Amino acid sequence: MALIELRDVTKAYRRDKIDIPVLDRLSITIEAGEFLGLMGPSGSGKSTLLNLLAGIDRPSRGSIRIGDTDISTLGESALAPWRSRHVGFIFQLYNLIPVLTAFENVELPLLLTNLSKKQRADHVMTALDIVGLRDRATHYPRQLSGGQEQRVAIARAIVTDPTLLLADEPTGDLDAKSAGEVLVLLQRLNQEFKKTIVMVTHDPHAAERASRVLHLEKGSLVEQVNS
């Protein structure tokens, strides 16, 4: 069953009165439970596509349907609560809040829900358990290694049990060992927890973990590889 349907999505940025095309009439279907890798050279539109799926950017033309919602028609006031319910985002540079502990960072998206303090704590500890960092709950980001920070960021992304996990080069800032651990974790989230994942990567080894890889160039789909 298709979870995501992009139809004729075009995205262009306007810089100094000049339209710069990034995505050109892109149509993609992503099934529920799929682990999709997005590859391509810099400027090919991978991250832009990810931002459109996350609802933090809007297409110039075309439609993006995720589940039952055409998010290309939603305004920012509707997109914010939609994001909190349906999207877990993993950044390349982890982007944890430095003044919050691992627990508090993971709890952040739950502050937007109606869960009680106790329920929030249970959810946070479950998420930290999944990423193997329960014992680091009280640690601040500066007290964690890069790999651990990214695992906390993954816990933050999954704590609300979102429909979709989006990862923007999640191993781009990690050493090989940590990158391997993060990829194993993502694969486990996909296979064990049936999470739909879209991952942008430059790394062919990372892309091997995906069930399907799309190659983008100059905003267009040029190749599709099924593993």
Next chain:
Amino acid sequence: MKFVTLVLKSASRSKRRTALTMLSVAIAVFLWAALRAVLDGFDAVSAASSSTRIVTINATSMIFNMPVSYLEGIRNTPGVRDVTYANWFGGIYKDPKNFFGNFGVDAEGYLRLYPEIQLTPEEKKAWLEDRTGCIVGDGIAKHFGWKLGDKITLQVGIPIYGTQDYDFTVRGIYRAGSSAVDNQSMMFHWKYLDERAIEHGIGWFVAQVSDPDRAVQTAQAIDQKFANSPAETKTDTERAFSASFGKMLGNLDLLLGSVALAVVITTLFVAGNTMAMSVRERTTEIAVMRTLGFSKAMVFMIVVGEGLVTAMIGGVLGAVIARVTINGEFLHMTGGFIPAFGVSNLNAVVGLGLSALIGVLAALIPAVMATRLKIVDALRRVA
């Protein structure tokens, strides 16, 4: 409530910067409370002034004396029930910095017209019987450690009172029964002063009117009596007379109000700049929060909350310091011009409100900046 930790932790991100911002707000609230205490002190004098007392001074200025003969003239004015008089001595106790009000007064008349000056019968008797005796307020007595029977020497401050030091014996320590009288002054016999004065005269007369509703007419009658004389008079109610002390220093409301406003505005800019810096440094974090689903309104409230918390902690600090330090101990510094001096609970609360206002206003522009942030642009800046 669940956002409190986030707000507090965000506010304490740069501890030194936050502490300095809090301190600047604390100083602003402290200064505001101190200036308000001065203005309220003057207001309290006016409010507590008697409606049955009118004061006559030289129309040219109260620093010029009037002839002693005016005493009978005032006493005989219709509507005047009683009259007394006093001179500002301006004596110096050891050092000019030990400033306090000291007056030569018509002792019996003064105590009659000012029942707020509370002495025991023994103290009153002892003072009236001692030509060089004086009475001092319990505030100034405490400040200088004076006790009954102590000898006090004042140097002459105004040349018309001679060159020789004046020796006094403390015969009474009075309590002030209302804010119309301060407890920071010293009074002694006018005759003792007059004996040594090179120029004779009276500084001001205080008349008690029989009908408070006709106080203005009685005052006009006194002034008419001395019109076209070498020393024309200006008679007014005690309230107006008290206010004239303040006016000698200029338009206090405007002056002190302007200083307070300048301090508050400066603090507003300091706090606003700090908040703006804080938000600019957190562009990515705010973009991440928005990505997680925080709405623009939530981000706005969190930034304003930070400003509010930072400023209000400073406000509490400033209000507490002002409440504790600006009190009776400062009274002697006012030389008795402000009998009641201190930061009221109301002013402490208003000071806190002021700090809250500073916090909210300072955070407004940074908060709007945070909500206008384009998530994609902010994330791209670090990627």
